[in-house]
Amino acid sequence: MLKKPKSVLTVACEQTEVLLFDPISSKHIKTLSEAHEDCVNNIRFLDNRLFATCSDDTTIALWDLRKLNTKVCTLHGHTSWVKNIEYDTNTRLLVTSGFDGNVIIWDTNRCTEDGCPHKKFFHTRFLMRMRLTPDCSKMLISTSSGYLLILHDLDLNKSLEVGSYPILRARRTTSSSDITSSGSSSGSGPRAVGSPCHQNDSGPLSEKLLSRSSQREGGSPRNSLEVLTPEVPGERDRGNCITSLQLHPKGWATLLRCSSNTDDQEWTCVYEFQEGAPVRPVSPRCSLRLTHCIEEANVGRGYIKELCFSPDGRMISSPHGFGIRLLGFDAHCSELVDCLPKEASPLKEIRSLYSHNDVVLTTKFSPTHCQIASGCLSGRVSLYQPKF
Numbered sequence: 001m002l003k004k005p006k007s008v009l010t011v012a013c014e015q016t017e018v019l020l021f022d023p024i025s026s027k028h029i030k031t032l033s034e035a036h037e038d039c040v041n042n043i044r045f046l047d048n049r050l051f052a053t054c055s056d057d058t059t060i061a062l063w064d065l066r067k068l069n070t071k072v073c074t075l076h077g078h079t080s081w082v083k084n085i086e087y088d089t090n091t092r093l094l095v096t097s098g099f100d101g102n103v104i105i106w107d108t109n110r111c112t113e114d115g116c117p118h119k120k121f122f123h124t125r126f127l128m129r130m131r132l133t134p135d136c137s138k139m140l141i142s143t144s145s146g147y148l149l150i151l152h153d154l155d156l157n158k159s160l161e162v163g164s165y166p167i168l169r170a171r172r173t174t175s176s177s178d179i180t181s182s183g184s185s186s187g188s189g190p191r192a193v194g195s196p197c198h199q200n201d202s203g204p205l206s207e208k209l210l211s212r213s214s215q216r217e218g219g220s221p222r223n224s225l226e227v228l229t230p231e232v233p234g235e236r237d238r239g240n241c242i243t244s245l246q247l248h249p250k251g252w253a254t255l256l257r258c259s260s261n262t263d264d265q266e267w268t269c270v271y272e273f274q275e276g277a278p279v280r281p282v283s284p285r286c287s288l289r290l291t292h293c294i295e296e297a298n299v300g301r302g303y304i305k306e307l308c309f310s311p312d313g314r315m316i317s318s319p320h321g322f323g324i325r326l327l328g329f330d331a332h333c334s335e336l337v338d339c340l341p342k343e344a345s346p347l348k349e350i351r352s353l354y355s356h357n358d359v360v361l362t363t364k365f366s367p368t369h370c371q372i373a374s375g376c377l378s379g380r381v382s383l384y385q386p387k388f
Helices: 158-159 199-213
Strands: 007-014 018-021 028-032 040-045 050-055 058-064 072-075 080-087 093-098 102-107 116-125 126-133 137-142 148-152 166-173 223-230 238-245 253-260 266-275 288-295 315-320 323-328 348-354 360-365 373-374 381-384
Touching: 007 040, 018 348, 018 373, 040 080, 050 080, 080 126, 093 126, 102 126, 102 253, 102 315, 126 238, 137 238, 166 199, 315 373, 323 360, 323 373
Parallel strands: 166 223
Antiparallel strands: 007 018, 018 028, 040 050, 050 058, 058 072, 080 093, 093 102, 102 116, 126 137, 137 148, 148 223, 238 253, 253 266, 266 288, 315 323, 323 348, 360 373, 373 381
């Protein structure tokens, strides 16, 4: 996974290392050779100097660019591979997720050499990725079982203590029928810690919560949980694993990479957020609508390919075989809100860039320069400055 602050490109590597480059000159600055004891999975900058890394060694490490010879501290709390790091700049709370199914919140305001105070915020089975919207009003969680979980009207501080999650409804994004409460889902579905788990409780409780919440603007209680099965092109019931999850930089949409569990199909899909209160007090919420999609090459089946939005949200960079594709909502790279179709439309291929000799697994736009980075399975990192 590649992340960039203003002046340095950092690269998370499979073999315990973190590499640092100058993004303008492409000069190698430093290698943190023993950053972790296992694969480094994700890097998140908290400000212009402090960044966090997470690893399959179950830990998170905090680093300071001014003193890279040693970690600021190591955070212990997960029991399996840690795959994701998010950060709320308003509260200075670090949010991490891992294959133990846990989302953990760390209070970096009270960080010491021994770590940070932390609490488990949420748990679900088959967790793959977790993201916060840019305004931190929602948390999205993707799963390998094809479910997408959305926590609405997010309150990280409240949930550190409360730990209960009102259930809105579990439903597909494509149908106004076929609705079940999350408590009545099959054994393979996700289940929230602290939420009602039995069918005879979750249905009436959902309606009570929705009825009560409809009395105030916004329509849903704090930290209310919505469970969706996102529409994916192709055969409806074949089953999909949501391997990659990203958010539009303006919070308008979510970007998913979905792989079929039964065949070789792999899709990149964009879903628009549909805001507002339910039509009726007890009507089911459906927050996402599929607007654009494109089928991917699915070279390197079984590996997760991380894609991303450009900083202005007009383009998507997506791993495609031994390179990347730049995709737009139309041929002119218009804003998403200016070209929303009535029905799902194909993403437009703007340009393809190929420079690797192995499968590309990750790609990232620079937030400050006209530059794109990509990394492949064999460890090579390429930097592009495309001209249009």
